Amino acid sequence: MATAPTGQLANPFELQADEGYFWLKGNLHSHTTNSDGRPSPQQRLDGYVAQGYDYLCLSDHYNITRVESVEAPDEFVLVQGAELHPDNPFGGQRHHFVCLNIHEDMDSTKMPPQHVIDKVNGQGGSVWLAHPHWSSINIMRDALPLHGLAGIEVHNTICRTYGRGESSVHWDDWMELENKLYPCLANDDAHALDSESKDTYQSWTMVCVKERSAAAVCEALKSGASYGSTGPRIHDIQLRRVDRPGDESQLVEATVRCSEAQRIAAVHDQVGVEYREPGKTFESATFTLRANARWARFEVVGPDGAKAWSNPFDLTGIERDA
Ligand SMILES: [Zn+2]
Numbered sequence: 117m118a119t120a121p122t123g124q125l126a127n128p129f130e131l132q133a134d135e136g137y138f139w140l141k142g143n144l145h146s147h148t149t150n151s152d153g154r155p156s157p158q159q160r161l162d163g164y165v166a167q168g169y170d171y172l173c174l175s176d177h178y179n180i181t182r183v184e185s186v187e188a189p190d191e192f193v194l195v196q197g198a199e200l201h202p203d204n205p206f207g208g209q210r211h212h213f214v215c216l217n218i219h220e221d222m223d224s225t226k227m228p229p230q231h232v233i234d235k236v237n238g239q240g241g242s243v244w245l246a247h248p249h250w251s252s253i254n255i256m257r258d259a260l261p262l263h264g265l266a267g268i269e270v271h272n273t274i275c276r277t278y279g280r281g282e283s284s285v286h287w288d289d290w291m292e293l294e295n296k297l298y299p300c301l302a303n304d305d306a307h308a309l310d311s312e313s314k315d316t317y318q319s320w321t322m323v324c325v326k327e328r329s330a331a332a333v334c335e336a337l338k339s340g341a342s343y344g345s346t347g348p349r350i351h352d353i354q355l356r357r358v359d360r361p362g363d364e365s366q367l368v369e370a371t372v373r374c375s376e377a378q379r380i381a382a383v384h385d386q387v388g389v390e391y392r393e394p395g396k397t398f399e400s401a402t403f404t405l406r407a408n409a410r411w412a413r414f415e416v417v418g419p420d421g422a423k424a425w426s427n428p429f430d431l432t433g434i435e436r437d438a
């Protein structure tokens with residue numbers, strides 16, 4: 117029997133509309149003239165509102181851009197935050213932490229990373245490891261010594277312009293080394309103006325919530341009731357235990373429903389499997405995962421190569437269908 121991972125996450129696809137749950141689309145990483153972004157905070161917000169987003173964080177470097185400093189439509193959710201940059205005492209580059217739902221500024225560049233994490237968590241906020249691929253973060257060296265991080269930015273639009281947009285290898289490495297499940301964000305890290313079509317409106321995180329509030333969005337992100345995307349939608353993921361006569365191995369079957377896809381990868385703590393229908397696209401897939409895997413996360417690849425990333429699922433406690 118595989119050892120169950122810690123850090124249990126929600127399955128957002130089990131949160132039902134008839135219980136009042138709905139999905140919101142948002143970006144949790146953006147910059148304005150309060151740091152090194154081109155547009156003003158109001159222009160940045162107006163851009164995301166016009167693109168049909170439901171929530172946004174103006175996560176300027178070093179200092180909080182206050183949500184009261186901009187005017188959002190009634191239904192729009194502003195998450196207050198900042199990108200903080202503590203020193204990295206473990207040898208890697210200076211850290212980039214996307215810090216959500218924070219209220220007190222701190223001089224993060226003069227603080228060790230664990231102090232920043234503790235101070236943000238102490239305010240009721242959460243700390244996310246931003247674009248580790250772009251920052252050349254080594255998980256074993258730079259992240260394993262830290263405690264209390266909420267999760268990882270698996271995709272970052274501006275880092276993609278430098279060829280280092282996706283950090284899924286860091287995510288898998290981290291979860292495998294700690295045997296702990298972490299949720300992901302997919303963010304733009306928007307710096308440019310809309311007119312540059314560079315780093316805006318290309319990565320987003322979907323959250324499943326019961327109310328339009330910053331508290332609900334942040335809670336959903338931390339609990340894993342979310343997925344990241346650069347295009348595809350994930351409608352449902354269901355897992356069930358299956359038996360093979362005479363075989364005691366733990367075998368789990370997955371059904372994924374999504375927008376049009378060319379491939380679905382189920383990435384495990386070790387190895388993984390891929391579902392394809394050669395020469396065809398599909399919107400539903402049922403397939404068997406690798407025996408005795410501890411966890412799986414799903415990557416849905418659309419016809420144009422755009423991707424969606426589910427959060428990881430613990431496979432060790434999946435029950436047989438009654
Ligand atoms: Zn950064």
Ligand SMILES: [Zn+2]
Binds near residue numbers: 147
């Ligand atoms: Zn940034």
